[in-house]
Amino acid sequence: MLAGMAKDDAPAGSRVDEAKAVLDRNWTGVSTIPAGGLYPHQWNWDTGFIAVGRSWFEQERAEAELLHLFEGQWADGRVPHIVFNPRVPADAYFPGADVWRSDEVAAAPSAVRTSGITQPPVHAATALAMLVHAEDRSRARGFLDELFPHLVAQHRYLKEHRREPGGLAWIVHPWESGLDNSPAWDEALNAIEIPGGALPPYRRRDLATSDARDRPSDRDYDRFVYLLTLYRDGGYDDARMRERSPLVVEDPMFNGIWARSAWALAEIARMTGEDGDEFAEDAKAIATALQERLWDDRASRFFPLDLVSGSHMNHHSIVSFLPLTSPDLDPKVARRAAEALRNFRHCSDPVCRLAPSYDELEGGYDRRRYWRGPVWANTNWLLAHGCDFHGHPTVARELRDTIVRFVDALGFREYYDPHGEAGYGAHDFSWTAALYLDVVLGREAGLFDRRGLSGGSS
Numbered sequence: 001m002l003a004g005m006a007k008d009d010a011p012a013g014s015r016v017d018e019a020k021a022v023l024d025r026n027w028t029g030v031s032t033i034p035a036g037g038l039y040p041h042q043w044n045w046d047t048g049f050i051a052v053g054r055s056w057f058e059q060e061r062a063e064a065e066l067l068h069l070f071e072g073q074w075a076d077g078r079v080p081h082i083v084f085n086p087r088v089p090a091d092a093y094f095p096g097a098d099v100w101r102s103d104e105v106a107a108a109p110s111a112v113r114t115s116g117i118t119q120p121p122v123h124a125a126t127a128l129a130m131l132v133h134a135e136d137r138s139r140a141r142g143f144l145d146e147l148f149p150h151l152v153a154q155h156r157y158l159k160e161h162r163r164e165p166g167g168l169a170w171i172v173h174p175w176e177s178g179l180d181n182s183p184a185w186d187e188a189l190n191a192i193e194i195p196g197g198a199l200p201p202y203r204r205r206d207l208a209t210s211d212a213r214d215r216p217s218d219r220d221y222d223r224f225v226y227l228l229t230l231y232r233d234g235g236y237d238d239a240r241m242r243e244r245s246p247l248v249v250e251d252p253m254f255n256g257i258w259a260r261s262a263w264a265l266a267e268i269a270r271m272t273g274e275d276g277d278e279f280a281e282d283a284k285a286i287a288t289a290l291q292e293r294l295w296d297d298r299a300s301r302f303f304p305l306d307l308v309s310g311s312h313m314n315h316h317s318i319v320s321f322l323p324l325t326s327p328d329l330d331p332k333v334a335r336r337a338a339e340a341l342r343n344f345r346h347c348s349d350p351v352c353r354l355a356p357s358y359d360e361l362e363g364g365y366d367r368r369r370y371w372r373g374p375v376w377a378n379t380n381w382l383l384a385h386g387c388d389f390h391g392h393p394t395v396a397r398e399l400r401d402t403i404v405r406f407v408d409a410l411g412f413r414e415y416y417d418p419h420g421e422a423g424y425g426a427h428d429f430s431w432t433a434a435l436y437l438d439v440v441l442g443r444e445a446g447l448f449d450r451r452g453l454s455g456g457s458s
């Protein structure tokens, strides 16, 4: 049980050296894997979180791994959710490079094999945070110059290939949300009828390295694989997928992160002597569209919109609060969302922490299964930045405290029981280690509780 203090009553935040060691163990020479066994390649948004933490002590590696991710960027600008490591055996992860077959697509890079879907675009904000942490600032400015065109291409991909006329980007796979197995997607996923013969035979690999109670069900996995094959067999053509996919969703979290990314891009443009107006306007437009299309005034939160059925998906999942990451959100809306977030847990147990991935009182809640109830470090960390930015430092502090207390008591796990009774999923999970570092070292440096993403870089 979580007692609120580290093992052996060590002071809070005393596992910094262990966190660095986790990142070093997971370093492959070009990037950091999320965790040994379960995730042996480079993941998209994981890299964004990992580079923030790593940049506190290894600026060069943090830069290298972000650049390595962008080596996997396609000609259309998409940043794939996985860049495969060619040295890892083909059957070490499913679905691997042979399933995604990026090498058969003209727009995909030829030097590396990748998946074909994307993940939330956290990277522009990561690059800004890295500048704040950099020991060698002139090197960090050079790095921003190098990364900037890639970030612009990533932004324009979403704008030109994934944007609905109403102004928000849609996703076509739960893996694109980063919150794969969230009950938020249940309705859309359950409605999918897989035509006979459309599902290729496959064997799950995740269950060989993790407890089945932590992972998605076989039924959900069938749908994950079916959506992948549909996209792949259509040549990863977005217009076609928008028309034919049984799952097309405007996700508040993806779009909140996109808005934050556009805002960060405008900041970077100003620093690198480029014109940032396009991105600043886009950031505002995404925030406005979030409010117009996804905000539910009665529930004081944002709900995803299912573009296939035309209905909002009114489940009480953590995605509903992530638009707080958007700097241009109306302050009144931000205040109501921050208040609702604080009451989100609905948990009578006093050790129950902010902020679980799903509301405990809702059907579909499962305190140990993947995104269906457990607490994750990355969503808490993103929300903390959003709450700071919008002037809610107390909620931000509580969110950061949760990260520190869980790690101190339970180690660097992939996710945690919301009552603090156990850690679940992978051990030595990189983004947990990286974000713990960022919180502990950022606090020591006095970076938080100020208005400004990444602790006041602007």
Ligand code: 9WN
Pocket: 034, 039, 043, 044, 045, 046, 081, 175, 178, 179, 180, 181, 206
């Ligand atoms: C599929 C690597 C990734 C994270 C996702 C998380 C999980 C993969 C999986 O692991 O997804 O992308 O195999 O379950 O849901 O957010 O990026 O850590």
